[in-house]
Amino acid sequence: MIEQPISGPTVGHPLVDNAKMSMRDVNVFYGDKQAIFGVDLDIAENQVIAMIGPSGCGKSTFLRSLNRMNDTIDICRVEGTLKLDGQDIYDPKLDVVPLRARVGMVFQKPNPFPKSIYDNVAYGARIHGLVSRRTELDEIVETSLQKAGLWNEVKDRLDEPGTGLSGGQQQRLCIARTIAVSPEVILMDEPCSALDPIATAKIEELIAELSENYTIAIVTHSMQQAARVSHRTAYFHLGKLVEVNETEKVFTNPDHELTEAYITGRFG
Amino acid sequence: MDKLHFNEHISKRFNEDLEDLKSQLLEMGGVVEQQTINAVKAIIGADSDLAEKVIAVEDDVDKREVNLDEQCTLVLARRQPAASDLRMVVSVIKITRDLERMGDEAQKIAKMAIQLTESGASPHGYVEIRHIAAIVQQMVNDTLDAFARYDVAMALKVAKQDKTVDQEYASAMREMATFMMEDPRSISRVMNVIWALRALERIGDHAMNIAEHVIYLVEGLDVRHNTASEIEEQLAKR
Ligand SMILES: Nc1ncnc2c1ncn2[C@@H]1O[C@H](COP(=O)(O)OP(=O)(O)O)[C@@H](O)[C@H]1O
Ligand SMILES: [Mg+2]
Numbered sequence: 001m002i003e004q005p006i007s008g009p010t011v012g013h014p015l016v017d018n019a020k021m022s023m024r025d026v027n028v029f030y031g032d033k034q035a036i037f038g039v040d041l042d043i044a045e046n047q048v049i050a051m052i053g054p055s056g057c058g059k060s061t062f063l064r065s066l067n068r069m070n071d072t073i074d075i076c077r078v079e080g081t082l083k084l085d086g087q088d089i090y091d092p093k094l095d096v097v098p099l100r101a102r103v104g105m106v107f108q109k110p111n112p113f114p115k116s117i118y119d120n121v122a123y124g125a126r127i128h129g130l131v132s133r134r135t136e137l138d139e140i141v142e143t144s145l146q147k148a149g150l151w152n153e154v155k156d157r158l159d160e161p162g163t164g165l166s167g168g169q170q171q172r173l174c175i176a177r178t179i180a181v182s183p184e185v186i187l188m189d190e191p192c193s194a195l196d197p198i199a200t201a202k203i204e205e206l207i208a209e210l211s212e213n214y215t216i217a218i219v220t221h222s223m224q225q226a227a228r229v230s231h232r233t234a235y236f237h238l239g240k241l242v243e244v245n246e247t248e249k250v251f252t253n254p255d256h257e258l259t260e261a262y263i264t265g266r267f268g
Numbered sequence: 269m270d271k272l273h274f275n276e277h278i279s280k281r282f283n284e285d286l287e288d289l290k291s292q293l294l295e296m297g298g299v300v301e302q303q304t305i306n307a308v309k310a311i312i313g314a315d316s317d318l319a320e321k322v323i324a325v326e327d328d329v330d331k332r333e334v335n336l337d338e339q340c341t342l343v344l345a346r347r348q349p350a351a352s353d354l355r356m357v358v359s360v361i362k363i364t365r366d367l368e369r370m371g372d373e374a375q376k377i378a379k380m381a382i383q384l385t386e387s388g389a390s391p392h393g394y395v396e397i398r399h400i401a402a403i404v405q406q407m408v409n410d411t412l413d414a415f416a417r418y419d420v421a422m423a424l425k426v427a428k429q430d431k432t433v434d435q436e437y438a439s440a441m442r443e444m445a446t447f448m449m450e451d452p453r454s455i456s457r458v459m460n461v462i463w464a465l466r467a468l469e470r471i472g473d474h475a476m477n478i479a480e481h482v483i484y485l486v487e488g489l490d491v492r493h494n495t496a497s498e499i500e501e502q503l504a505k506r
Contacts, residue, residue, distance in 0.1 A: 224348055251350045253488025263350045266276040 004257045006237055010040065011255040012245035014234070020045040020185060020215040021066060021103075026080035028061050028070065035061045039080075039241045041234060043185070048207060048216040050230035050247065052223065054262065057236040059219040063187050066217065067103035068096050084185070101128050104183035108190040110170035112162030112177075117154050120162040120173055121145060124181040140180050148176035149206050168199020175206065179214075186210065188218040192225065204229050223263050227251045235259040272352050272418050272486065285343050286353065289336065289360045290416075293367075296332040297412040299325065300367045300374065304408055304471055307377035308401040311464055312394050316385040322378035329371035336364045352485075359485040363415065366474040366481075370408070373467040373474075380464040384457065392447050392454055393461035396440035400468050403433055407475035414482045420503065423486075426479035427496040433472040440465050 004011075015022075019042035028036035035058045043049050043066075051059045061070070068089060070076040082089050089099055101124065112120050121141045124130075131137045141158070145151040150172040154165070162173050171191060178186055188207075192200040207216060207229045220226050226233050226247065233250040235243045235258070243256040254260045261267065274286040303322055310319035340361045343349060349357050407429050414422035444462050448455050483491050483499065487506065491499045 223350060227350070252354060254351055260351050261276075264353045265278050265282065266273065267278060 006240050006242060006258065010241045010244055012243045012249075014041045014241065014244040016042045016044040018045045019043065020085065022081075022083045022086075023066075024081040026062070026065065026078065026082060028058070028065055028079070029075075029077045030073070031075040035239050036065070037239045041241060041244060043215060043217055044232065045215050046211060046213065047231040048211045048218060048229055049232045049234060050226035051217065051219045051234045051236060052221070052226050052262070053236035053242075055221070058239040059236055060189050061239075062236065063189055063217060063219050064105075066185070066187055067100050067105060069100075069105060071096065098128070101181040102183055103185040103187060104178035104181065106171070106174050106178055106186065106188040106191050109194050110167060110174050112165070112170050112173050114161065114163055116159045117145075117162045117165070117173060118158040121176045121180050124177055128181050130181060144176040144180040145173075147179050147210070148172045149202060149209075150176055166199070168195050168202060171195060171199065171203060172206065175203075175210075179210075183214065185215045185217070188216065190219055190221060193221065200225070223251075235262065237262070272356075274353070274356065277353075279347075282347055282353075285339075285347070286356055289339060289343065289356065292332070292336055292339070293360050293363060294412065294416055296329065296336065296364065296367050297408075297415070299329055299332065300371045301405070301408050301412065303329065303371055303374035304377075304401075304405060307374040307381065308397065308405070308468075310378055311381035311384060312398055312401075314381070314385045316382045319378040319381040319385070323375055326371055326375045329368060333364050333368040336360060340364075352488075355485050355488060359415075359481045362481045363478050366477045370471045370474045373470045376467045377464045380460045380467075384460050387457055392458055393440070393444055393465070396436075396443055397461065397464055397468070400433060400436050400440060400465060400472075403429060403436065404468050404472045404475065407433070407472055411475040411478040411482070414479060415485075418482070418486045420483055420486050423479040423482040424496065424500060424503070427476055427491075427499055430472055430476040431496060433469055437465060437469045 021043040023039060023041045026036055026039040027034060039062060051063065053059055064070045065078045065082065070078055078090065084103065113123065118141055121144050122137050125137060125140050131140060142151060145154060150169060153169060162170065165173060192203050195203065204225065207218065210216060218229065230247045232244060233247045234241060235250070235256070237258050243250065243254060243259045245255060250259060251263060254263065274290070275283045277283050303325060306318055307322045309315065310322060340357050343357050347353070407426050410422055411426045413419065414426060441462070444458050447458050480491050483489055487503065489502060489506070491502060494502070
């Protein structure tokens with residue numbers, strides 16, 4: 001019943017004029033096994049792009065290639081052109097540490113370090129050598145926690161361990177930690193899957209606020225979340241980028257039958 | 269591309285929910301269609317019993333509207349439908365509204381039928397009523413068919429007919445004006461006929477609205493406030 005081909009170009013509008021990141025013909029392999037097939041995609045500046053698709057379709061793999069997180073997996077090989085502000089991020093001369101500051105990542109399970117709330121946020125700023133004095137660091141910690149919407153809840157207990165916070169607070173702490181190094185792009189891989197609906201709503205609210213100043217790519221298995229938080233939505237299927245369109249379009253009238261089948265819960 | 273497969277959800281109950289919405293809407297459409305036919309029969313045949321029946325059935329139409337709305341609300345709350353499913357639910361809500369209003373117009377015609385029967389006397393303007401009613405009844409029939417079969421071509425046909433109705437209505441109005449000038453004693457009776465014609469014209473408008481909702485349902489294209497030829501152009505571009 002699905003007659004539209006998966007092979008062939010991505011339907012919709014994968015490319016934009018105001019690209020913060022531009023990916024062309026990206027192929028990703030784990031050893032002999034190919035996980036991503038010829039993806040062309042732009043991520044627009046100060047917008048949220050949601051990546052959706054069935055488990056194992058390659059969302060996390062693709063997301064991790066955007067800040068070379070895949071480098072940490074031995075058997076993983078990324079081919080193609082991936083650019084941040086026009087600069088090739090896989091240029092062998094490029095240092096990945098500053099790259100990962102510019103393109104930060106928030107993971108599925110909140111993963112605070114077994115350290116104080118303060119140190120969790122200060123950590124990145126310290127290792128990236130962004131500050132020299134304690135007062136500057138104090139300021140970064142405070143503004144980052146504020147931007148992450150956590151300041152009021154933790155300002156009186158900055159010395160307590162980050163692991164003592166609730167799940168939702170821990171996730172916002174991780175977002176504060178990511179923001180502390182002044183990233184330009186924030187990658188989020190199912191950031192709410194371990195959270196309850198209220199904590200989820202807070203994170204979604206935060207994503208909306210952050211998107212005014214940051215470019216955000218979020219992988220989510222919740223269609224409603226993608227519909228709520230993103231400007232554009234990319235649908236992946238078996239490692240291929242099937243469709244990219246304005247989120248409103250995807251959720252009211254997608255161009256590809258596979259996208260339709262997935263978001264409406266039909267047999268694909 | 270035929271995208272409307274409402275029976276292919278992983279959740280069988282979701283299939284049933286949508287199937288229910290569709291069949292109940294079609295049932296309501298059938299009742300309203302019959303209301304229109306009976307109202308016109310009543311006015312032309314000076315049959316006040318039939319007119320009373322139309323007025324009585326109107327309650328049933330109202331109940332159907334409320335029920336369908338409630339079910340749509342439940343589907344929205346339970347399933348958070350997207351894409352064609354979402355368009356289906358939204359279309360059902362809108363079509364229900366138009367059907368209910370068609371029912372109201374049929375009821376108005378029935379009331380005119382009763383007044384005309386009571387006042388007795390010669391049936392000025394019935395030719396016009398019969399004529400416009402034939403076009404409008406075909407539109408109602410076609411627009412429900414278009415919904416049942418997700419048939420955009422049929423919906424477009426209905427949209428085109430709306431202009432014909434408008435023209436017929438304008439020319440009937442001129443006729444009625446002539447009757448009133450020729451015989452001022454007929455004014456109150458002719459006014460009743462005018463109200464009935466007006467109600468028929470409105471039923472045609474609602475049939476056209478439903479046709480537009482069908483186009484939205486199938487194509488995801490909002491064609492309201494466009495002429496039939498503009499709609500045709502937009503569809504051709506796709
Ligand atoms: N570290 C890995 N080693 C080998 N294969 C992997 C690894 N990570 C993911 N894969 C494979 O790559 C494909 C895409 O996985 P992933 O990117 O995690 O999908 P998603 O995030 O969409 O669920 C899957 O077939 C998965 O088994
Ligand atoms: Mg994943």
